[in-house]
Amino acid sequence: MDFNTSTLKDFEEAHDRIRNHIHRTPILTNATINEMAGCSISFKCENFQKVGAFKARGGMNAILGLSDADKQKGVATHSSGNHAQAVALAAKVAGIKAWIVMPSNAPKVKKDAVKGYGAEVIECEPTIDAREDTLNAVIQENGALLIHPYNDERIIIGQGTATKELIEDAEKDFDYILTPIGGGGLISGAALVSHYLSPNTKVIGGEPEAADDAYRSFKSGQLVKNDGPPKTIADGLLTNLGDKNFEVIKKYVHDIYLVNDAEIMVALRLVWERMKIIIEPSCAVPLAVVLKNKSVFENKNVGIVLSGGNVDLGKIKFD
């Protein structure tokens, strides 16, 4: 698929493909947070999505869209987290084989969840090189098809269905829609589908200061990477931007804002305390952006995709 020729129909087909296998998650609002932010925010709750994150959408779209011949080959990926569960769940729904390469230090509960869906877990050393080498070996040995977590049109279109639902269900015209940026799958899907469904909506990305590769790429027009492994509480956003994602972001995203870990934790605590829902730190980034840039969003209709709720509670400490 070429994004220059993609249409709304691609999103509609993806949505029809996955509709019965994902949750149409609720949209929540909170009067206190609106008052604090000075705008009207609709939160699309993908923390309540299957596997606890929007990733279920992309994995489901990529795998259910395979030809019967390709399904026979099975699928493979490497992931320490949500994408692993998304691929395992989608493979289970499709009734096909899945090999998931996971770092040996991934939490046992996550490995067990992947195994619980019937996928085969292959452990490797916890480095990017070991993960990629092991994945390549698995693909070579089994002939499985790679399901990349974000740098893949089928994934981008699948993740975009979250924003499609937000626009369809909120019954208002959004001035802004915000998502976090890691590899770029969520925001590129959001920007594309908004372009078709709600062309006056500006799509904005939020990124942690310590993992600002998308920000620097966007501002310079050249795809750059993070310097070394980034350190931020937003551990779902450590990945470097994919080139396919960057192509969409350059063309359809309005702007990218940075926030630091302290700002992320203020936003996270606000959502936990006021909305009584669990979101992961990565997921708090867009609200942190809104709270930090009140003049930009003042009195506007703002949509935020709450990306996920898979948090290691032992690592979250409040004063």
Added chain:
Amino acid sequence: MDFNTSTLKDFEEAHDRIRNHIHRTPILTNATINEMAGCSISFKCENFQKVGAFKARGGMNAILGLSDADKQKGVATHSSGNHAQAVALAAKVAGIKAWIVMPSNAPKVKKDAVKGYGAEVIECEPTIDAREDTLNAVIQENGALLIHPYNDERIIIGQGTATKELIEDAEKDFDYILTPIGGGGLISGAALVSHYLSPNTKVIGGEPEAADDAYRSFKSGQLVKNDGPPKTIADGLLTNLGDKNFEVIKKYVHDIYLVNDAEIMVALRLVWERMKIIIEPSCAVPLAVVLKNKSVFENKNVGIVLSGGNVDLGKIKFD
């Protein structure tokens, strides 16, 4: 009102009175928790209720049901937490004056919330004696009417509307409905309304071992108190049972089970991690009861009233 002559009509009138001023909170289910518990659980999410707890219902019913002459007098109560906010909110809705006695060590955020509803906060020393003395002085000086947090028919009927909605909305026949027990307002309302709407449902209370006055009262048939101030993570359940609540519990509650703080924290963590919603420790007690007594609830339809989500995040530590 005499509970021996109360009818379903009392609950219907209360529900009509408060309906437009409270949330009809959602009922959530979770496949993983059902599998772990070995039964089918419907969670009535009063953590999403106004003021973050079911207490909004009782306060609203008591205050909106006052005669015009009584409304002129204003209302008063003492509370360090949810009931304070419930009375303040209801007084605001009714457009009447409220005096709330709060211990000086109550969190500033809670005092501010009460003041935010327009109620007058009177601070006192953080002892039960000081709270009661101060409240009596406030009532004497202003002629305000006492709104007791649980030992009051109007409060009991109001809290019962949470269980009424659970029974009406769940579209299943419950074998069991469980609530936590503190002063007894929530469970006595639940037991009464279940008796009318779903007479085959057994209503069960959950109580922390360290604050087991309701358990001992229920088992002995004699109303007894906790020995000294109880120490448990379930800080919403420290109160001694009211005599009016005990009257209902003796007659309509099926049984009371005890759980310890470790069991409460396992249940709380399960709800946070799997359902992605914030509940307070007191609120986790009924699920802890179900997980501890699997043979009792095996393959049954179980309703649990999630009582509230007002948690001091700084006090919650996970491994």
